[in-house]
Structures are given as structure tokens and as C-alpha cells.
Amino acid sequence: MRTTHAFTCMSGATLIGPSRTRFRLWAPSCDAVGLEIEGLPPISMDRHAEGWFGAVAPCGAGARYRYRVRPDLAVPDPASRAQPDDVFGPSMVVDPRSYAWAHAGWRGRAWEEAVIYEIHVGAAGGFRGVRDRLAGLAALGITAIELMPLSEFPGGRNWGYDGVLPYAPESAYGTPDELKALIDHAHGLGMMVFLDVVYNHFGPDGNFLASYAAPFFRHDRATPWGVAIDFRLPQVRTYFIENALYWLMEFRFDGLRLDAVHAIVEQDWLVDLAARVRAETEPGRHVHLILENENNDAALLGMGFAAQWNDDGHNALHVLLTGEDEGYYRNFSQDPAADLARVLGQGFAFQGQMFPTLGRPRGTPSAGLPPSAFVLFLQNHDQIGNRAMGERLTALADPHALAAAYALLLLSPQIPLMFMGEEWGSRRPFQFFTSHVPELGRIVRDGRRREFAAFAHFSDPARRETIPDPNDPATFAASALDVAEAGAAACREWLALTRTLLALRFRHVVPRLRGARGLESVPIGPAAVAARWVMGDDAVLAIALNLGDAAVDLPPGFAGPLLFGSPDPHALPPRGVTVRLTEAGHE
Template identity: 45%
Template sequence: MSNGQPQFWGATPLSDTDWSFAVWSPDATVAHVILDGRQMPMDKAADGTFRLTLRAAAGMAYRFSIDGQTVPDPAARQQQETVHGPSLLTRMLASGDRWTGRDWRDSVIAEVHIGTFTTEGTFAAAAGRLANLVALGINTVEVMPIAQFAGAHGWGYDGVLHYAPHPSYGTPDDFVNFIKVAHDLGLSVILDVVYNHFGPEGAYLGEICPAFFDANRATPWGPAIDFTRAPVREFFIQNAIMWIRDYGVDGLRLDAVHQLQDPSTPEFLAELAKRLRALDLPRPLHLIAEDERNLSHHRDAGLTDAQWNDDYHHSLHCLLTGEAEGYYAPFSVDPIGDLAIALTDGHVAQGQSRQDDPHDGPPRGAPSAHLPPDAFVNANQTHDQIGNRALGERLIALAGPEAMRVAHALLLTAPFVPMLFQGEEVGARTPFPFFCDFQGDLADIVRKGRLAEFSSFTGFGGDLPDPLDPATFASARPYNTLPEDADDWRNLTARLLAWRCTQVLPLLHSGQTGASSHVIGSKALAVTWSFGAGKLHSVVQLGQAVPPDLWPIDGAGLQLGAPTNDFAFCTWVTQPKFH
């Protein structure tokens, strides 16, 4: 195994003809490999791992039998069919990829869902659409989870076979080719991975290996994982190494790392990051976290490069919509003030007490103003913030295109790493509702759960897209029904990203030295970021005109609208004066 680690999981090719099989199940008595109609006993080691070496050929179907229970390989690289069926012995395609990557500070991200990014919903079809993103100045794609889940379609956060690409999207070789096409176009690829839980159907690890889970803790999505055990850590670390080394992805977005609770020293995330950064790669490695705790220590220590900054989204969302329920409550009190903090400090919640904060426990967060702008991934919309709404509406449907053009300009020209959700670059109005493909009782549980989740919200009339209806899945394809102003949005996106490339990136590479903001009113603000090579200024009007003297007198920079408009934006750069 990688880095001299023992093999705890999966089927690994040793030669053209020999394969090593392993599964960790310390509480089991006997285990077998079922291959080619034969059931062959495995040897149990002192560490609780069953192992066996056999002659076999790539493409052959196999299963494990643990104490008489027949299951797919929990670390299968590919399934013959569903999450319940046989696994397939799989060799990876050598891509010959010579991509050397890019500096993280230069990133402009598009979040994409393979199943809805195109009508076909495959890696091959998605690869064919990537050039459209590149033409606008987008240089990174963040792919929502592709680990195999139950059913034909879903968001991907219910994966149960973490090593196997979802078969509806294509084969492992198809994903290798997707990454190669992206790299040939100059696109980096970030893969979203879920290491905090397993989905509700097809997660056989809970049955064959109860020791994998922490019996004293649960996550909002299922049993908690016991990261104190070395074989458990290796399951996920080897998975991460596989995506980076074997497939060629440029980095990982780690879902809900606040649920990766581990009292060990080093903690799981620290070991994961250390092992990944020790890989001999020809390109930079990028690790991005989703962490609702708003802590900075992982970025301070260089374990992660950046964190999704939901505080930025929540501030902007409340400012544009007036919504004030659930996690929006604390950001609805002073949204323009919170947006000003987000634009200077990154996080808004930094350990201070905030009114109506729905999070349990003490105030969340830690000071973040010392972090560089590229430590934050900012977004006006994400799959979460759209899809976790009852109807899956995009922000443009709630706030209108005039406001969203200004928000778009602010996002793409501010010094933080910007991220767009698929279709946002062309002003898409299509929803992104929650969808899945479960059957029977589980399907009914999902339907009832979604209704219960939204029943307490003001204004919810009980209308909810059926997440199990294939039409709900089909409705989420943003490019099938483009808005009339799609070309205007394309031109705007390209214009903003060209400005970012020529004006903002040189500042970012000179190092930030400070930031300040000025709230002009309830819907407008001005902000200045200082760098070694100059200053970046922006004036943002999201429903309120500002005094004209706040704009540059000579009309320099990039402008949308005029200072007399309620919705307008201006950004410009000034060079330092040396005496």
C-alpha cells in the first residue's frame, strides 16, 4: 500500500495475474473471497484484517463473505451494477497527464454536478462542456461527490462505496479522461469527498465491521465514524490518495469536517493532510474544508488551503432577500454590517456573541482577519444554499437580475477565491432541488422528512417537489433552458474575470497588508483592500444609491451602472506612492 502502510481494504493488483484482497473486520470469525464461482478462505491477522492473495484477471466479479454474509467490497474500485451487487477487479488507465497545476490564489471555481451538468449526465458529456467555462475565464471545476450511492441519481452526499465512481456517470477510466480533458484545457479539478458519514442504503460496513463506527456518537446523517482506529483512518486516507495520485485530481473539498471528530494526536484531518502533502506530485495540491466552526487553526498550520465561507453567502443573502429564519437569523440583524466584516475579515462569526445564533454551545469562530484572502472560498450560491430550500430556487429568482449582476461583480472581483454554481455564469434561473432515487420505505422516509423540515418555515405552503420524481432530477439541468439574457451574462462574466486576471491577481501575488470597509447605508458599502503592489477599491450598491464622490472621479476601473442607481458597482486599483 501507499507510503509503506499495510493493506486493510480492497483488491490491489500485485502483478499482471496476482491480486491481494483485504477487509478489516476485527469482530468477525471467518471471511472468504467469492470469485469465479469459488469461495476461498481468507487468513485473519492479529490486527483484525482478513487477507488473501489470488490469481485473477481485471474485470472479474468478486464479493466478500463475512461470517456468512455476502457483501460487495467496501473499497471496490468499480461495481458490476448497484451498490448491492458484485464488485469488479479494476486496473486504472494510465492517463499520461503532464499537467503542472496552478497557484491556488489564481483560482476561479465552478461547482458542477456531473448528473445535471449535461443532459446525458456522464463524465464524457461533462468533459465536452468544459471549454464553455474556460472561454469565460473560469479555471477550476469543483465536482460534487461521485462516490457510488444507491439508485441512479442523487446529489452524491449519500455515497456508500467511496472508491467507486457512480456508474451512471461512467467508468473509472471515463473519470480519468474527464480530468485529462480538463487539464488539457487549463482547468484544475477539485473533487468533493464525504468522509464524515455513509449513506442510508448499501452501507454494509456497519454490518460486517461495527468497530468502524463510534457507538457513542451520531452525525445528523447517520452513525459517526471512529477515526481513532488506524484501519478506519487508512480507509479514507487511501481513498484520498487514490483520487489524487491515480485519477489526477488537483485537490479535495472535504465535506463537513466539523463532524470528523477525533481525540487522537494527531487528529485524523492532520494525518490526512500530512500524508497527502507528502505525495510526490508534479502539481500543487489544494485542500478545501467545509467547517461550520469558523476556526482558523487548520489554515494557520497549512493543513488546509481554504474554507468555504458561508458567512459571506448568508450576509449577502439576507441583504438581498430579507429572510431571517433558521441559520439566516443572526445575519438578518445587520446584513450590510456583516457583509462589510466578511469583505475585510473573511468570517463574520469570530467568537463574539451574536444575536439569534441558532448554533448550540458557545459562540462559534475565531479571529480570521490575519488570514490571506485565498483562505476563503466565497460564493453567492452553492448546491447547499440553493438545494436546501424547499423549492430549490436560485438567488436570482429571489432577488432579481439587477441585484444579482452587482453581487456577481463583487464576487468575481473581490480578492477572495470566487466560486460559481453551474449555470450561474450565464444567469440561469433553473432550480436545483433536492433529488434522490431510493425505493420503498426509505423513499417514504425521505419525502416525509423533507416536508417536516420545511413545515415550520413562514410562508411555506406545503408545495414541495417530490425528491423521488425523475422530473425533479431533470428540472435541475441549468443549460437545457437558458434565460433570454444568457449572452449578456456570459459577456459580463468574461468581462469581470478578465479584469480579475489583469488587475486583481497581480495584487494578490504581492501580499495583502490590510483591509477597511465603510458602511454607507442599509444597502451600500465601500471597501478597500491594501496590498504590497497597490490598493483595490470597490463601491457596492445593492438597493441604495451613494454619493457620487465615493466613485473615482476620472471614471477609472470597472463599472456597472452609475452612482445615482440603486443597483450599481465600481471597482478600481490605485498604485502605491513612493517618496
């Protein structure tokens, strides 16, 4: 018998029988709330303590409903499980047990086995399109896919960070059961599935919370996206913690990547979230929580979070590969080789040093953390898509230097992340796209173009007009994956390189990763570093990378057996890499 899964939340619509549903809404700003179900007379909801309203109605799965919070305003459920008609339409009651899991016994994989592939579901053809690609990714050596945010957003084209209904999978991508089928299929292939979740803000269109739950927000703190969410309130804390558990328990995601947690004022909520996840997910499951945190707070990585996206590593590598020094790359332009050496040996480049663009210290000491506490990448949605034109490194960097950096990415003890198409060296851009109403679309377009006025290449207003309009459907179309591109000769070669590197990783690095620690990591040239790690079995992994135009001498310790790259034990050629592994007792 196949097992089904369901998770009961405090808020939202919960089936309690084939034709009976319980509805609960936190609306402390309302004196009365009505429940309006299509095909039924309006129902007055009972008012309970602390701003809660509830009702039981004679309806089942598929029923569409709204909450009447004012005589002139009916809103979707903030805990809606499905929005078949987008964010301004009614919510729909969902039966969480309608999907029968084929791989209900899946318990996940150890974190050290993670090779992560970030993907935008819409640009990959929806839930079914992603599912169709899984077998090829698994055969390549990818062990985890990370889906960009899925919470319902306005329109059908969006990165996902404008979501306004955190419990509802984006209807433009498919149904909740199609999402479960994607995850189930991945588990059958031995792959984990992570979800990017946004708990620091809501999108600018379609969020009605302030109309009936004004205390949800605090106006004494601002974020880059507007007023802050008030995580001091227990109802708010529970709303998001239950959202995390909902994705992990009901959809069987193997982990969550928490977006921009530095924008959450009450950092203790993060500790509570991790504790609840550990306490309430089934014993024996591998469930991984990953942070994006500009604060470089190493303490959180010892409090239930597996790892943090290592922006410092990316930024140093990007400067070395491209020479760019504008925007946040200015923070890494003075000595990027030293920054990269610190990243490889200690985790963060900034561990309390002054951060030029912020004008204050950034980060905390991280040398005591294992290398696997950091997710390293050359590209991701942010670092590609937040460029004016959305270019990938294949369009910006020397191909030999990029291949050398790619070897570092896939063979270092940090956890590697690739962005969709990177496995074959895609040259297609990934641009910022939306599908807002026309007025908001114009505001977003003009604001984005103004942001780039400080960059030398876009100082000319006429040139700024060439930056793609996010709301233009052609911008989304230009960003969609083109699998046929992988058939080009250069892409086939890059795909073979990916396959080779991942095979080496799983044979030589992954089995030794638990217990690994940094040994030494130093710059050996203006664009070159050499790093060594003592692995969990006391073998020594050594990687030297030279992204410069001149050869550099290798330090002692790089004469061990060659795993990949340049065979010369004394010098490293321009745009070269050497990876060596010395077994314990064989130095």
C-alpha cells in the same frame, strides 16, 4: 511514452499480475471471511493481526467479487474501485494502469488563479457530458471545476452525499477510465479539477460496515446523519487518508473539498490528512485542500488547507439580496451590511460572537488570514438545493442588485465559486433528488417536508405537499442543465458580463493576489459596504457595493482609476457597484 498512475491502498483489491489479485479487508467483527469471485470456487481468507483478512486469487481486471462476512451475508468491498451493478452488486477488480494519460506532466495551477465552477456530474450528462462542456468553460475564464461527490450511492440519482463506497466512482456517471479522461481533458485545457469528498458520514442505504467492522463507528457521539465515524482508530484514519490520496494520485485530481468537517470529532485527523497529502504527492504539484467547516476554525487554514467555503459571506449577501430572515439567515438579519463588511475585511463574519440559532459562540479570529483563504459564492448546491423549491437567485433577487453582487464575487480578492449555469444566469431550479428504494424514498420525502413546517410560507400542510418529492425522477429532470437556455437574450447578456468580469480578474486581480491583505471594510448604508485591500504589489483594490434602494455616499479612497461599475467617485447609485484599482505610488 505516456505515463500511467496507480496508488496502492492497504485495503481492497490490488492487481499484482495480469491474472493475480491480492485482496485485503479489515473485518474485526468477524472470525472468518470468505472471498467469492464469480466463476471461481470460494476462497477462505487468511486472518492476520488487528482484524485484517487477506487472500491472493487467480483473477485479473474485470473479475467480480464479494466478501462473505456471515453465512447469510456477502458484501461489496468497502474499498471497491468499481461497482458496475450499484451498491448491492459485486465489486469489480480494476486495473489502475489501463488509462494512459495524455497530460501526465500537468502540475496544476497556483491557488490564487482559481475560479471554481461547481457541477453535479449526473445533472450535466455524466463524465462524458461534463467533458464536452470543458472547452467552453475554459474559454470563459473558469480555471477549476469542482465535482460534487462521486462515491457510489444507491440508485442513479443523488446529490452524492449519500455515498457508501468512497473509492468507487459512481457507475451511473460512467467508468473510472471515463472519469480519468474527463480530468485529463481538463488538464489539457489548463483547468484544475477538484472533488467534493464526504468523510463525516455514510449514506442511509447500502453501507454494510457495521456488519463486519463495528468499531468503525462510535455510538457515544451522534451527527445529523447518525452515529459518528470513529477517527480515533488507526484503521479508520488510514482508510480515509488513503481515499484522499487515491483520488489525488490515481485520478490526478488537483484538490479536494472536504464536506462538513465540523462533524468529525477528532479534528487532529484533518491535520494528519493535510500532512500526508503534502508528504506523498509529487514535488512540484499544486494540490489544494478546501474545507467546509461551520466551526469557522481559522487555525486549520494555517495547517495545510488552502481555503474554507465562506458560508458567512453567502449568508450576508443572500439576506441583502432577498430580505429573507428565516432559518440560518436569521443569524445575519440584524445587520447584514456589517456582517458583509467583516467578511470582506477579515474573512469570517462570526469570529467568536454568539450565533443565535446555535445559542453559543461560533468561530475564531480570522483577520490575519489572506483573502484567498476564503471561497466566496452567491450560490452553490446547498444554498440552492436546500431551499424547498430549489430556486436560484435569478428567481429571488432584483436583477440589477444581483449583477452588482456578481461583480463583487468575481473581482474581490477572495476565491470565487459559481454553481453550474450561474455563468449565464440560469433560472432552472436545482432541487434535492434521490433514487432510494420506495420505503426510504417516502421517509426522505416526508422528513424533508416536515423540515419546512417552521417556515412561514410552508406552515400550511397543503402547501408543504407541493415541495418536490426527491425520489420522483421528474425532480432530477427539472434540475438538469439545459444548455439551450444560454441562448436566450438575457442569458447571453449575463454570459457576456461573466466573460468581462473574469477577464478583468485575470488582468488586474490575480497577478496581485499573493500577499494581498485587508485594509479597511465598513458598512456605508443599511445595504451597502465599502472595502479596500492592499494587494501583493502594494496597489489598492477598492470595491463598494450598494444593494439598497437609495444612493449612498462613498468614503474617501474611492476616487482612484475605475476598473468596473459606477464612475461617480462620490456616490454609489441604488443596486450599484464600483471597483477601482490604484497602482502603488499613484494615490
